[in-house]
Amino acid sequence: MNIPGNIITLIAGIALTLISLWYGQNHGLMPIEASQGAQDVDELFNLMMTIATGLFLIVEGVIVYCMIRFRRKKGDQTDGPGIEGNVPLEIVWTAIPTVVVFILALYSFEVYNNLGGLDPETSRDFPQEEMQMAEGGNQGKMVAYNPHQGHLSLGIGNANADMEVDVNGIQYAWIFTGQDNGIVSGELHVPVNKRVKLNMKAGDVIHAFWVPQLRLKQDVLPGRDSNLTFIANREGKYPIICAELCGPYHGGMKTFLYVHSEEEYEQWVQDNTFANAQEKADTMASLSAPITDESRLQMHSHHLGIDEDVLKQLTIDN
Amino acid sequence: MSSNSISENTHHKERKLIDYFTFNTDHKVIGIQYLVTSFLFYFIGGAFAEVVRTELATPDPDFVSPELYNQIFTLHGTIMIFLWIVPAGAAFANYLIPLMIGTDDMAFPRLNAIAFWMIPPGGILLLSSFLVGAPQSGWTSYPPLSLMTGKWGEEFWILSLLLLGTSSILGGINFATTILKMRMKDMDLHSMPLFCWAMLATSALILLSTPVLAGALILLSFDLMAGTNFFNPSGGGDPVVYQHLFWFYSHPAVYIMILPFFGIVSEVIPVHSRKPIFGYRAIAYSSLAISFLGLIVWAHHMFTSGTPGWLRMFFMATTMLIAVPTGIKVFSWCATMWGGKIELNSPMLFSIGFLSSFLIGGITGVMVASVPFDIHVHDTYFIVGHFHYVLFGGSALALFSGFYHWFPKMTGKNYHEGLGQLHFILTFVGLNLTFMPMHQLGLMGMNRRIALYDIEFQPLNLLSTAGAYTMAISTLPFVINVAWSLFKGTQAERNPWRALTLEWQTASPPIIENFEEEPVLWSGPYDYGIDEEYDYEQETVSDMLADVGVK
Amino acid sequence: MQSTDINSQVTVGYEKEAEGGHHGHPDFRMFGLVLFLVAESMIFFGLFSAYMIYYATMPEWPMGDIELELLLPSINSVILISSSFVMHKGQSCIKNNDEKGLRIWFGITALMGAIFLVGQGYEYATTGFSLTDNLFASCFYVLTGFHGLHVAAGLSFILAVLWRSRQAGHYSAENHFGVEAAELYWHFVDVVWIILFGLVYLLPLS
């Protein structure tokens, strides 16, 4: 290859790197970050976007270049050069992806570990000693004959939490019960910068608890416990979405996570501790409605409202 | 098949139209039967997709009821996978393998016909589930939901899948035996076309993974019909066991759906670039590597489910590793085009389209393999984007590429090039318009399998719906092209592409017994431009081409 | 080239030939059968894996007051396993063109297979628990039942061979694919039973 060719390649390479680096940081595809963990995940994603952009530009570039440069001339019936391979080249394009995925795997491992994904208490199967049967729940039948004696915890997060909230997913609603204050609510209220641990159960089918702004998701399986621990570091109101198909109104199984300042949170606890059960019922029915939009609330309220029975059961359970 | 047997029985026989509707054992008839059937289901599955997209044009569940919506996407996914892509792969395999390895038929012709004839009943069973309330729990059919939404619809789904799975296993047995045992003499494994290698890898996956799905479905069926509790937690069962069994099949299934099409692309690109395939052995062995790795990555669909942390890490690593053998293929195809003499006709356009969109799907695949990231995007539209890029942008585009490439061979008619290119452009534009915005939707917080969504997501969804309509329109030039060519098309030559694989050595369409006389293996499958230096050899090559090229 | 030949699309009664399976090319049916058995064993692999997960995660196995009677199934196992050897004698006979021997030994095998099935039926009738009682019960019936189905299939395979062997010369020393296939299948069913017996009957004891 002559020198100008080299220079062109060099410039192209630099441009490619710059574009990839720029786009990897500025794609703007992710929602707001509401926790440290979310930031870590985003950094990982940015790196992946950088690699992806580079790879995309190289391969698509080659394809487009071939389509333009190596078109067959009209009437040309001859064959191209009979090149059947090139061992060094093949070694290079085997080795580079290997290294890249190795780095990605290590980095992902690191991020996952920091999230608390390998925490011994929340992310592994526990040995079981005895059988435990729980009464109640679904249609008066015996549910949650718990194969894992209520101990198989799955999920991510560090177990040493500042506060714990029990989460119950039932068809088309989330129900949150604060462990220290006993407040039952259709929304999740947490103080900012506190380590919150969710102990999640499902009453009927599989649901999944997802807060996009925390980049956290965990399936909630009937018959098993799952956990999720997070520290929200940004006040605000974020959607809680059910991400596992759980029936026709799966799409409506939505509520909100409120991250309050310390004082606001105290106030909320105050307000709710003294509310009587009936009031609770009312708030829950309205709060657990899917979308704030009035018209759509109307449309679905008959599917999504929690009826008396369920509620009674829940309050008794807790 | 020796020539003296020809003189012994000289009654003439031609392929009649009616043969295609009967229990015929000719692999070419069966191949066409597979292909036509699968395309019928493609239109049905595509119509369902249009319903899905129409519903999603607005945030409210207004076009269809939420129940119906769930039924529609369940059937859309099931049909596209089990009744379109998988049988279409089998269609090419049936048609091409015996021709490519220079033999007269598959190893077990009758078994082959039985395998095909399980497909229409399977498809009809699946569609007739609408009469009893179609299944609504997605193509993954996770219990306990699948045990609670309509007993009979779910049972129809199970029975249909058992039929289709059995069909696929029987096909796999046939492909593997034929490729391993029936190659013409002189053709060793390393001189057979790469499509055969791909089908070998596919068959291995079919044989090892499909039966496990059958096992899962049998247990699910017991839970559903007999009241057992294998997967039902309210009776002590464990839904996660189902997920493991299901994905033990269904992850390999995605490679069952892509490997045959990798094979097709490996055939199309060298022919239309007039260059030997770059790195024959690397491509051949990487198919096997993908098969092997494909068997040990299934839990990447369960990163947020009942999988402990260390298991998530293991499956993350194995999953990412698949990028390496797949990358080898992608780079080799690019290198094959590099420096070639590329003819941008319909097959080549679709193959190039395949390369560029499969790349996107593959890259997002590696992204979602990363556990912390997948925890965010699992069950969102990012995943829907990923798998449509690999399935539609990958498998389907390559399928169309193969369709145009072998159309003259299969039908004996030339297709209309202009309409083919129009089909490509509409499809390619539509595909990117439909599936690209899905990535952003997923990242922003739109989960999948929902009939109603937040207003903020509407603009991107509208874009996506517009793309889906473009794709629907793109089928028009395709259908017109096929119909027009069949009736009005010019007679195709034996070897319109001047290709070197054996199927081009016989008539178009091939005669019933495939070859008039023993085919000769006078070059490797991709020896374009190889003999240029040797004058005498070159003469042989063009001589032979001229020889087999006359009609 | 002889374009007339090509266009006339001659055939050679080709389709009939293909049915025969072994004309022009050697017989691959055995190879196909082996592949089929690979697939079959993967079904059992799936079912056994599910069973093993339950075994590993359930606090009690078997559950409730289920206790499996071991005597009858053990006798049954001995019968089934020895039938494999009996059957092999049949194959040795046909290798020496001894059709009578084939019939006798295969007849005995069929009988033993039938006894196994009857024994299993009797066991089902007397276990004292039913399919839906609990997870172990379900596993027990589905696994043994699915295997029983395979025994029944193998049995009909053997009976088919017996039926065909009425016709003298149908099987010979050179040509006895049916015999070999039936035998291979029967061995397969046997091996599966040994694993199944270990998992369902013996493992819970430990």
Ligand code: HEA
């Ligand atoms: C044809 C089908 C097909 C194919 C080929 C693939 C290919 C891949 N898929 Fe995909 N996948 C599906 C179909 C397919 N997938 C479907 C249908 C689902 C959803 C199921 C459902 O839930 O309904 C799914 C879901 C899915 C998930 C689960 C996501 C979730 O639900 O949370 C994951 C996670 O790891 C994944 C990963 C991958 C990977 C790593 C590949 C790899 O094989 C891709 C490898 C290819 C490349 C990487 C590109 C080329 C390589 C290079 C150019 C080399 C250099 C590259 C790098 C260094 C990165 N896929």
Ligand code: HEA
């Ligand atoms: C090979 C597989 C394959 C293919 C080719 C496609 C093709 C398409 N898919 Fe699909 N899809 C899946 C496999 C596939 N899909 C799977 C496995 C799922 C998951 C299901 C689940 O969650 O369980 C899914 C889910 C899925 C969803 C998500 C549903 C949800 O989660 O709520 C969406 C949404 O847009 C979608 C859209 C489309 C579109 C627009 C096409 C288009 O490419 C289709 C274009 C084709 C046509 C349009 C055919 C032409 C039709 C005619 C000529 C007839 C005339 C009819 C009309 C125009 C009405 N698909």
Ligand code: CUA
């Ligand atoms: Cu709960 Cu979806």
Ligand SMILES: [Cu+2]
């Ligand atoms: Cu997968």
